[in-house]
Amino acid sequence: MTKTFLASAAVAALMISPASAQDASTVLATVNGHDITLGHVIVAQSQLPQQYQTLPDDVLLQGILEQLVQQEVVASAAQDGMSGAMRIGLENEQRAYIAAMTLDEVSQGEIADADLQAEYDAQYADVEPVTEYNASHILVDSEDAAQALIEQLENGADFADLARENSTGPSGPNGGELGWFSEGMMVPPFEAAVTDLSVGEVSAPVQTRFGWHVIKLNETREQAAPTLDEVRDQLVEGLRQARVDEYIQNLTDAADVARPELDIDPALIRDVDLLNN
Structure with a gap:
């Protein structure tokens, strides 16, 4: 308009x-x-x-x-x-x-409840719960600096305070808190260290491409598969797209489509002068 x-x-x-x-x-x-x-x-x-x-x-x-x-x-x-x-x-x-x-x-035709349930079962029935981790870290430039922080923690220093004072990472001002994450979301050395920790435990110095980390595991939880209601819109959209794909494929299979074998210069698609010849 x-x-x-x-x-x-x-x-x-x-x-x-x-x-x-x-x-x-x-x-x-x-x-x-x-x-x-x-x-x-x-x-x-x-x-x-x-x-x-x-x-x-x-x-x-x-x-x-x-x-x-x-x-x-x-x-x-x-x-x-x-x-x-x-x-x-x-x-x-x-x-x-x-x-x-x-x-x-x-x-836009109606999606039957039975079809929705079947699609949910196909995608999520066999999904195992995923362990999620909540951790904090202090990022420094050297192993010696990381070890010195660990010694301060062993002597009663507060992890969040040390992170705010020493961490060079973006989570430093927040006390080093990284929030919740699951496997595959962190670089491998960091992830391996986290999964080896018990809740409340602090790691030995861990090196990644970002520097040296002191990591504390705050909490873990099991994240189960989402409920049908939580993924309803996503499933409906997928079923609608599948319906469209099947409709197009059926019509294409039944159609008489001929593509003559021609040697076409791809650059011709930009030659608008051909339209009026």
């Missing part, structure tokens, strides 16, 4: 009375013999960007109708003089629109 629509809507709302209509075939305007119906307006409205959806219905009705009239005036005048590029573009737009609307109808 262009700025022309907003200006047209404001003017047309003052000039045109709302049409009395009973169904989508009701003619709201006729331009050079071509009817513009309530159905045309409804479809145009349904495709408006969200920012226009809050406009009053009377403004939308008159504004969309005025735009459709203007479009028909221009289109009918240009019909006989359409360039090759315009005709091909129109074919592409028609093909894309029909395909998109059809696939939307296919995907």
Whole structure:
């Protein structure tokens, strides 16, 4: 929708009375013999960007109708003089629109509860609980510095205070807390050290590409598979996409598709001059 629509809507709302209509075939305007119906307006409205959806219905009705009239005036005048590029573009737009609307109808069909449960079982029934770790660390530049911190901890120093005072990592100001993570989320030496610790235990110095770490394991927990309700939207979206993929594949398998063997220079796709030859 262009700025022309907003200006047209404001003017047309003052000039045109709302049409009395009973169904989508009701003619709201006729331009050079071509009817513009309530159905045309409804479809145009349904495709408006969200920012226009809050406009009053009377403004939308008159504004969309005025735009459709203007479009028909221009289109009918240009019909006989359409360039090759315009005709091909129109074919592409028609093909894309029909395909998109059809696939939307296919995907939006109801998903049966049994199908949803079956998909959930297929994805999550055999999922084992995942151990998650909550740890803190102090990152320093050398093994000696890390060992000195460990000695201070053994003498009663507070881990969070030492992290705030000494850590060069981004978690330092937060007392070294890293929050919850599971296997695969940390670099291997760090992860190996964490999984070897007991809750409350502090590691020996651990070297990674970031430097030397002193690690404390704060807590562990078992993260079970999500419930069906927690992943419902994700599962529904997957089932809808699978339905669309199957529909396309079935049609493609049944279609008569011929691709002649031609030696085409890929660079030709950029030669727009070919459209009007």
